[in-house]
Amino acid sequence: MTEEPFVLSDAARRRRSPECASDLALDQLALGELSGADQTRLSAHLRACPSCSQAQVAIAASQRLFLAQENIGALASDALGRAERERATFRPWAWVTRLALPLALAAGAAAVVLWPAEQETRTKGGFSLSTYVLHPEAGNRGVLHAGEPVHPGDKLQFRYQGHRGYLAIVAVDAVGKVSVYYPPGPVAEPVEAGRDLRSAVELDDVLGPEVVVALRCAEPVAVAQVVAAAKQAVERARLAAQTPTAIDELGLPCIEMRQKLDKVGRPTPR
Amino acid sequence: MRIIDAVGRFRDDLSDPPGKGPAARSEIEDLYRRYGALVRRRAYGLLGSDQEAQDATQEVFVRVIGAMAEFRGQSQPSTWLYRITTNLCLNRIRDGKRRRERLTQAAEAGGGPLAAAPPSPSAEARTSLRSLLERLPVDLARVAAHYFVDEMDQAEIAALMGVSRRTIGYRLDRFRTLAQAIIDEGTAADPPSGVPRTEAKSR
Numbered sequence: 361m362t363e364e365p366f367v368l369s370d371a372a373r374r375r376r377s378p379e380c381a382s383d384l385a386l387d388q389l390a391l392g393e394l395s396g397a398d399q400t401r402l403s404a405h406l407r408a409c410p411s412c413s414q415a416q417v418a419i420a421a422s423q424r425l426f427l428a429q430e431n432i433g434a435l436a437s438d439a440l441g442r443a444e445r446e447r448a449t450f451r452p453w454a455w456v457t458r459l460a461l462p463l464a465l466a467a468g469a470a471a472v473v474l475w476p477a478e479q480e481t482r483t484k485g486g487f488s489l490s491t492y493v494l495h496p497e498a499g500n501r502g503v504l505h506a507g508e509p510v511h512p513g514d515k516l517q518f519r520y521q522g523h524r525g526y527l528a529i530v531a532v533d534a535v536g537k538v539s540v541y542y543p544p545g546p547v548a549e550p551v552e553a554g555r556d557l558r559s560a561v562e563l564d565d566v567l568g569p570e571v572v573v574a575l576r577c578a579e580p581v582a583v584a585q586v587v588a589a590a591k592q593a594v595e596r597a598r599l600a601a602q603t604p605t606a607i608d609e610l611g612l613p614c615i616e617m618r619q620k621l622d623k624v625g626r627p628t629p630r
Numbered sequence: 631m632r633i634i635d636a637v638g639r640f641r642d643d644l645s646d647p648p649g650k651g652p653a654a655r656s657e658i659e660d661l662y663r664r665y666g667a668l669v670r671r672r673a674y675g676l677l678g679s680d681q682e683a684q685d686a687t688q689e690v691f692v693r694v695i696g697a698m699a700e701f702r703g704q705s706q707p708s709t710w711l712y713r714i715t716t717n718l719c720l721n722r723i724r725d726g727k728r729r730r731e732r733l734t735q736a737a738e739a740g741g742g743p744l745a746a747a748p749p750s751p752s753a754e755a756r757t758s759l760r761s762l763l764e765r766l767p768v769d770l771a772r773v774a775a776h777y778f779v780d781e782m783d784q785a786e787i788a789a790l791m792g793v794s795r796r797t798i799g800y801r802l803d804r805f806r807t808l809a810q811a812i813i814d815e816g817t818a819a820d821p822p823s824g825v826p827r828t829e830a831k832s833r
Contacts, residue, residue, distance in 0.1 A: 373778060373781055374781050375781050380781070382780055382782040382783065382786055383675075383779075383780045383781050383782075384708065384786065384790075388708050391665075391708055393705075393707070393708055415781075419671070422670075422671045423668075425667070426670060427666075430666065433659060435688065435691070436655055436658040436662055438688060439692050439694075440695060443696050446692065494792075495791075495793055508800070540633065541633070542633070544633045560633075561631055561634065562631070562632045562633075562634050563631065564631045564632070627796070
């Protein structure tokens with residue numbers, strides 16, 4: 361085992377005690393964004409801590425330099441212009457609108473779609489879904505790591521990687537209830553590599569394990585058919601005296617991928 | 631379970647129409663005066679290049695304009711700005727073309743206007759950290775950036791990112807483990823500077 365290199369060591373940080381302030385806290389103090397109690401506490405610490413006090417002075421100096429050196433009007437004009445140009449060219453859901461009619465038509469036709477031969481769908485290669493989680497109070501989403509718990513109210517979103525096809529995602533929770541994660545409409549939606557799915561899902565209050573089953577199909581299958589297949593799989597698991605989430609394959613002619621979630625109660629704030 | 635609208639690549643991608651005219655311009659100028667230095671310093675801390683920090687700052691403000699309603703609703707706008715600046719800079723750090731440009735610029739770089747930035751960690755340590763942020767998973771890099779560059783503690787990072795402190799501890803440990811492996815095994819094409827060679831080869 362090697363010694364921890366300096367770059368990964370706490371010795372590389374400015375903070376020397378738990379009372380020391382982060383840059384964010386110092387910025388918030390300067391901006392008047394701290395509560396009265398926090399402001400009092402931090403101000404007292406700054407009087408006693410040369411390191412944090414030095415950082416505070418440096419932040420104030422960088423503010424003065426910025427105002428002295430930058431042409432604020434030009435920066436604002438440039439940003440406004442760029443924002444307007446981006447707005448004019450960025451239409452993230454235009455493709456959804458274009459697909460609305462074909463999808464609506466496909467919904468009616470789904471019931472009579474003939475499944476292609478299983479061998480054919482399985483020779484087209486696998487796929488993967490990156491799972492992102494957004495906690496309610498969060499400002500950004502992060503990758504959901506294996507073994508990382510989720511909580512009621514969390515929002516999950518997926519990014520697809522793989523060949524083109526039609527995607528549907530359902531989940532079976534700890535009490536055997538089958539829920540649809542994707543799509544919001546009645547028919548599996550077309551997907552292509554590298555795209556975020558157009559909807560997310562907000563987790564309910566049922567705690568315990570939950571298995572997410574994603575299906576990529578060669579045809580736009582009806583979501584109801586996927587749900588029915590999942591319910592049958594739950595029944596099979598129950599008959600085999602297994603937990604509802606221990607379902608076997610849904611038996612649809614699609615490529616199937618699974619992910620297990622561990623839904624636990626939300627931690628209480630400190 | 632409830633299907634909802636996608637939450638965007640990042641929450642800061644949520645947009646609402648930017649305002650127009652002198653009033654909008656005046657509002658944006660006020661935002662620059664109030665937060666411009668914070669964003670620039672934050673970007674410089676992560677990117678280590680004055681030119682890139684300027685570009686990133688403009689991009690952050692373009693995003694602010696695109697999500698003005700959300701920005702106005704923040705009780706602590708600085709927290710929001712830290713978050714989107716971190717996301718944006720990490721994306722840049724991990725962009726291959728920019729990475730090559732940055733390496734070139736780093737060789738020529740002086741102190742830049744951020745010479746007055748808080749004196750931690752050392753410039754050498756930041757260069758080392760950046761090279762690790764380039765290689766490791768972005769969500770781990772985000773936690774590491776807040777911890778090592780912003781000097782936040784785990785509770786602050788948890789509050790900023792909206793996850794449990796335990797999750798932050800896990801991601802920080804994971805970052806350290808993976809970073810240690812990169813350093814130990816010397817798998818990186820350009821090993822982080824600031825790490826003693828004897829240490830990197832000591833396995």
